Amino acid sequence: MTYVVTEQCIRCKYMDCVSVCPVDCFYAGETMLVIHPDECIDCGVCEPECPADAIRPDTDPSVQDWLALNAAYAAQWPNITEKGEPPADADDWKGKPGKRDLLTDTPAA
Template sequence: MTYVVTENCIKCKFQDCVSVCPVDCFYEGENMLVIHPDECIDCGVCEPECPADAIKPDTEPGLEEWLELNAKYADQWPNITDQGEPPADAESWNGVEGKRAQLSEAPGAGA
């Protein structure tokens, strides 16, 4: 099992999860974070820390697309090890449906 960052992280990118991850398995895109599935140790400490409820165990049904997306971008984006500031409008995007089209493939700054 691994944990997966899902659609609600797009444009929210709160990053509370990064500060509690014991293995630094988060990777940063311009407007989303992802978890490297081969680095995640399945401890689950990140899931309750996410204000956007965007982190799920891969055992939940319907997450295949998000597991693939996490694996793909974890290999392309920089690793992030310190909690940064979320976007100024993050709260206004929290819970918005259909954000997949808003996903930027550009890497973030990393930490």
């Protein structure tokens, strides 16, 4: 089992999850983070830390598309091991539905 970052992270990207991850399995894109499914140890400490409620276990049937997306982008984006600054407008995007079209495949700078 692994944990999966979902649509709610897009444009929020708070990164609280990164600071508690014991195995550094988060990878950063321009508009969201992802979890590398082969590196996640299923400890679950990241899930309650996410202010956007964007992290779910892969046993949740609604995250299957996001699991594949996490795996693909984790192979392309840089690993992130420390919490950074979220976007200035993160709170404006928190909880908004329909953000998938705002996802870019661009790695974090």
